Amino acid sequence: MTTEERREQLRGALIDAAETAIAEGGLSALKARDLARTVGCALGAIYTVFPDLDALILSVNLRTLHLFERTITAVRTATGGGGEAAPPDRGAAIEDLVRLAVTYLRFAIEHPARWRALFQHRMAEMPPAWFLREQVRLFRHIEAPLSVLRPDLDDEARALLARSLFSATHGMVSLGLDEKLMTLSEPVLRRQIETVVMAIGLGLTPENAPDHQEVRP
Structure with a gap:
């Protein structure tokens, strides 16, 4: 898998996890550390695919x-x-x-x-x-x-x-x-x-x- 493919995979996983968090608890339930834990990535990795x-x-x-x-x-x-x-x-x-x-x-x-x-x-x-x-x-x-x-x-x-x-x-x-x-x-x-x-x-x-x-x- 190429670097770009891994980025797209992580991007999709983060959107999925954020979508679930918002659907279940609203915007206040969206926490970067929780997202990183859910998708199994480092906290800083989130900001390699999303600026914020x-x-x-x-x-x-x-x-x-x-x-x-x-x-x-x-x-x-x-x-x-x-x-x-x-x-x-x-x-x-x-x-x-x-x-x-x-x-x-x-x-x-x-x-x-x-x-x-x-x-x-x-x-x-x-x-x-x-x-x-x-x-x-x-x-x-x-x-x-x-x-x-x-x-x-x-x-x-x-x-x-x-x-x-x-x-x-x-x-x-x-x-x-x-x-x-x-x-x-x-x-x-x-x-x-x-x-x-x-x-x-x-x-x-x-x-x-x-x-x-x-x-x-």
Whole structure:
């Protein structure tokens, strides 16, 4: 085995171990010494394949983003959507938005520690471009139904609207699942999300926009 192959093997083992640690105990459970012990390497060996733990956490979070994308793609495909394709009409587009929001709730409930790690991880600098590109790619699943509801918007305005809709959904999920604030049962939280997202979807028509220029970034 070449040196590069050994590096890649160690890299994969460290991501696997970090992924397990985060999934079981959250970001606070991620300790360099524990990782080294788990994969059977020296502590310093970690930093021969990752510059720091931030880079390792980003690799785990990337896997989480990919897992979420597989989840929403499977849901959309099973209901006649599939990939990033736009729904056939306004009714289907609204249903798609609601389905995406509910899928996000289910993902947060089924993978709580991994989901929280996406938002709890703080870096001193902006995340690297490759990670930001993966985030943007996920928003295209929201942009697809929005292109049916607001065909008058250009790509930039539609992307901003997709982020706004995600922020609204994420806020409801975060508050609803926060045990220290206002924990809601899953059925109640789901109904709340369905009601709000459907109301937003029904209101998203060009004629209801106060001013097309106002929705542009």
